[in-house]
Amino acid sequence: MIKKILLVLFLIPISALAQINEANNQKTISGFITHNNKPLENVTIFVDKTIRYAVSNEKGFYAIKANPGEVLSYSYVGLDEVKVLIEDVTQTLNINLQLKSSITDIEHDKIVQLGESSFGENASSFKAIKVDPKKLNPNATSLTRALEEKIPDILVRINDYGEEIIYFRGKELNGPAVWEIDDVIFDIPYPIFISEVKELLIINNKEFYPQLPITNPLIKVKTSIDYKKVKDLNYNNYYFIDEDYYSGDAKKYKDIKVKYSFLDKFNKVSKDDELLTIYKNNYTLDKNYTNYHLAVFNHFKNKKVDKSMLIKVLSDFEKFTNNPEGLKAVAYNYQELNEGNRAIEVYKRILRLRPNSKQSFRDLANAFYEQKNYNNFLKSYSFYLQKGLKIDATDIGEIMSSEIVSVYNTDLDEATTNQKIKITNPLKSEESDVRIIMEWNVSEAEFIVELVNPKLERYILKNTYSHNPALIVDQKEKGYHSKEIVINSLNPRNHLLNLTYLGNKQYKPTYFKFTTYYNWGRPNQTKKIEVFEISQKNKKIQLLKINRKNL
Incomplete structure (x- = not known):
């Protein structure tokens, strides 16, 4: 009897300790809930499979504690329920609830690629x-x-x-x-x-x-x-x-203006040394503004300042933040500046912060690929496979496959020939006129991509909760935010890529990186990296114009 009592007493602290550990892992998620651009009161927010819940106030504000990996459900009578998977980076979730639709979704569930993005691959060859x-x-x-x-x-x-x-x-x-x-x-x-x-x-x-x-x-x-x-x-x-058909309704990216009040002090100054002085003198006070560093970086980039100043601003942000989403935007911009080695160090840091994210491994491997460091490229994927992660038929898996095949076809260094990684897709395109990799830094980002051919016929890809919630959940669970677009044969006239941004549930913009490879897989392969900061919602923006002059 005494032994049984001791056993019970022994188990109680363990149970309590488990609850304490779970509580310690919890983080506060907060935001505002709206409907038709108006605050929505009395929305119930549940943590699925628990008794934890919160209710929005008259301003639509709510706050609730949840663990990474748990799901928040937002419900209100007459409106569609919204479910959001919590990640390690999740802090702010601003939710817009919509009326329930009485129309059954016509779109079928038979999707070969979950993200529907690897079009251009395995082109039909029959006559x-x-x-x-x-x-x-x-x-x-x-x-x-x-x-x-x-x-x-x-x-x-x-x-x-x-x-x-x-x-x-x-x-x-x-x-x-x-x-x-x-x-x-x-x-x-x-x-x-x-x-x-x-x-x-x-x-x-x-x-x-x-x-x-x-x-x-x-x-x-x-x-x-x-x-x-x-x-x-x-x-x-x-x-x-x-x-x-495309009606020319997309605005050019350069015509989209975003105003930040903390940039006003730079507007009347044009000389590099004066801009740098103002930046340094105000840094301590201004650095805590939302999106401060990247906004200053883009402002300086538009003023065409010396590259060293751009690197200075990005380097300051590296020291300031430990947020993987912010760091990813830093790495994107380093790559656009052709500072590949700096990008590698940032991607290494992100991998340490998010060691189970497929995108973390791919980004580091790709940074090595860009530097033609094929040995470390293959080592990155060898480590990835040793962790039990797979190169599967998701968007990120297709991208990994393309780049691994490219390395085997490009690298003549015998030192890497013994590091073989099996690619199960025998039809994987080894070369094409154009290959575009689209990446974004915030997992909650929703958008619609419109590709327009020279006949102005539109082809649309949707990365949204309403169109394909399973895709968004898969991206977040496996940790990837990228799409691959292949154009096997480029028409002499322009192809356009437009993007309509729907938001990311945060107050920060989303950063999109487009890497366009011309003559992919051929000896004369070239690339162009472009990074875009996008915050304005529901506006169609022309980001890329693709034509044969780059072939």
């Missing part, structure tokens, strides 16, 4: 495929969906009007497929029963069908429809309307 209509799924919701089930090279997208648009994998920027139904050309097929299809030919190569006046892929359909008996069929409804 034409004849499809037996009898082998199509008679229960498919549309002819478009039946073809998607049958042909792996077909990718279906839903436009803003709920219409199903077909692209061919790897050739998305060539534009969507067009339809020839009973010898009449349409952009979008009018409703056809699968039982009415008599012949079906999918043409992927203009050489196979030279009389076609367009370069898009073609889906040629013969039907048994008796058009004399068809009533109320308005053929004009089956063509793209103006909204399906």
Whole structure:
């Protein structure tokens, strides 16, 4: 009996200690909740699978304690519930709740790449495929969906009007497929029963069908429809309307102005030494302003000051912060300044802070890659694999695969040949006209990327909670914030990349880094790194113009 009592007494402190340790790991998350740009009172914020909760006040403000890895749920009657996974860097979460939608999401869940970003890869090579209509799924919701089930090279997208648009994998920027139904050309097929299809030919190569006046892929359909008996069929409804094409509504990045009051003192000064003096004299007082260092850096960069001054500001921020998101923005800017070795040291520091983040390893490896230090590049990934992390079919996995394959094809140093890392994707593109890596420093950042081909046809990628919440959760759980865009064959005229920023639930802007490789995987490969600070929401901004003059 005494032994049992002692055992119970012994276990009590352990249980209490576990609770204390859990409490010590908790951090306070706070922010404001709004609806239609107005504060929302009495929103309930729960920590999932616990009894911890908070309620927003009349100003919409709330504060709650949570552990990294836990999920906060924001709920209010009549509005869509929002769930947010807490990370080690999470502090501020400003939430905008939306009305519940009564419309079922048409977009299907069949996504080959979770981030849907590796288009341009594994381009469809067939010239034409004849499809037996009898082998199509008679229960498919549309002819478009039946073809998607049958042909792996077909990718279906839903436009803003709920219409199903077909692209061919790897050739998305060539534009969507067009339809020839009973010898009449349409952009979008009018409703056809699968039982009415008599012949079906999918043409992927203009050489196979030279009389076609367009370069898009073609889906040629013969039907048994008796058009004399068809009533109320308005053929004009089956063509793209103006909204399906780029209308030139993106503002250029250089025309987007962001004002910070602490920069006013620099406005009337142009000489480098005077700017530096003002910066040093006011540093102690101003350094605690939100986004101070990076705002000063961008201001100086726009004034085209000496590079040493830019490095001074970034170096001061390195010493000031221990936040991985801020440090990542520093590293991005070092890389844009061609200060690769400085970037390596920052990425090493981020890896120490976030040792289980896939992006931390990739960023360090890529920094070595940029310096052509292939030995340390492969060592970084060897260590990554030793930790039990995998190179999988996520956005970051595709990026890692591309760069590992590139090193094996580029590096002739025999010292690295024994460090083999197996890439399971045998179709991985080894070369292309253009490869773009898009990265951002804040995991909560939401945005829409619009790629425009020379025919002004738009192709849209959405990185948002509302479009694909599973993607955002996967990014945060595995720790990656990047996308890969490959253009195998670049058109002589301009391709545009526009971005609409939707926010990041913080008061700080998000920093986006775009690395554009021309002649990727070829001896004449070149690159250009551009970093953008973006804080204005719901404005379409033109960031990149891509053309053949750089090939």
